[in-house]
Amino acid sequence: MKGIYTIGDAARQSGVKVPTIRYYEEIGLLPAPPRTEGGRRSYGATDLRRLAFIRHARELGFEIDAIRTLLQLQDEPDQSCAAADAIARDHLVTVERRIASLTALREELARMVEGCSHGHVASCRVIEILADHGECAHHEGARA
Amino acid sequence: MKGIYTIGDAARQSGVKVPTIRYYEEIGLLPAPPRTEGGRRSYGATDLRRLAFIRHARELGFEIDAIRTLLQLQDEPDQSCAAADAIARDHLVTVERRIASLTALREELARMVEGCSHGHVASCRVIEILADHGECAHHEGARA
DNA sequence: CCTAGTTCCTCTAGCGACTAGAGGAGCAAG
DNA sequence: CTTGCTCCTCTAGTCGCTAGAGGAACTAGG
Known part of the structure; x- marks a missing residue:
């Protein structure tokens, strides 16, 4: 070696x-x-x-x-693997949360893009939703 | 104002x-x-x-x-909103990719955690899978 | 009018996990 | 012996903030 x-x-x-x-x-x-x-x-x-x-x-x-x-x-292969297990579990939870929040976000973006009439900015769904949080389903929806 | x-x-x-x-x-x-x-x-x-x-x-x-x-x-509300639309679409694609890759990752982590026999590190699935990329389904699976 | 507490100001430095580039030395092939 | 590649160290930059120092300015109560 x-x-x-x-x-x-x-x-x-x-x-x-x-x-x-x-x-x-x-x-x-x-x-x-x-x-x-x-x-x-x-x-x-x-x-x-x-x-x-x-x-x-x-x-x-x-x-x-x-x-x-x-x-x-x-x-140290003789130790209990509880710590490794805990780290992995912890990370799994994080990942699951991230997926959930990204999925909500995807819906939001899809609605945004779909609603866009491809006209002028004045009537653009994308801009509108961004400007007005009230219009969207993403209230307090956690972080990506 | x-x-x-x-x-x-x-x-x-x-x-x-x-x-x-x-x-x-x-x-x-x-x-x-x-x-x-x-x-x-x-x-x-x-x-x-x-x-x-x-x-x-x-x-x-x-x-x-x-x-x-x-x-x-x-x-500039008179402009075409094509650019805004493009940005949103682009971002949607990114988000979708991220979700896909995180979902694969979740499977991987779940298998890892499940396979763990809670014994010693020497026989820990978590450590094993991390050490040996070949054992896992996550080949070239893009970035989180 | 004075004081105590809060909010504000600017400035610098730090986070995580790298990435980019300068300027130079070593090394292998033709 | 030169060309071109890899390697070395070092500093500084990336992104989107966040934290802290040290000080000035408001606001409420006495």
Whole structure:
């Protein structure tokens, strides 16, 4: 398991961009790898796995702090996974809320676009609804 | 239509926070209002309407730049509303994409949480799926 | 008229999660 | 040995705010 990958390789294999990898190192999400004589980062298979983990978690919308915790958990396989479970559950709730609010929003936008008679701005449904909150179904409808 | 509202009044009436109102002024989304002798901003009814418009549009997830365009359109009621329509349609597409990707994500998270046997990290579905992208249905599933 | 409390002012800096660009050094192939 | 790619560090910018410092100006009560 020697360090055999350059940062570019790591980027290609993990799908995380080069500057982002360096950024992850800077914020302590990824350990600083050994360097070659010329001062270049050289990654091993473990790093690539870690990067893939991070990328997947980011894709799933987990925040960096949550990922930090998940990574710590992964490093101690004997611990109870209750914490990981809690993080995932928590995130599921967030996602569900976000879906609900976006769905309401979609209705609103669809009504807006549909009602538009494609005439002049003066009689434009889109502008009208935006101007008059009272006209819309989106009262206190949470945040996207 | 005199300037009769303080920035605090404007904030209360529009639901936009005081520093945010000043920020909108700074970025040119809201015109700089006249000041009182003591140097305080004094807003009129027009400003309040504009603020409400902005707030509503932000609530609906429109970006500041889109709102800038929409406001310009609102100021010229004789123009065709095609542009406003396009912006709204565009945003609708974005929202629909976001919903689709979040829905896929929800499935993924639900499977993760369900599969978790609440034992040790070593056999935790949550960690496992995160570590191994191949195990999950979320291939190239766009961004949340 | 004085004071206490609130609201306002400007200014700078910070958030999250990157992204972009400058300016320079290392390295592999022809 | 030169060309062109990758890599290095560093600073600054993105978006849409938010937080805090330090100070001035109103408002109500005594």
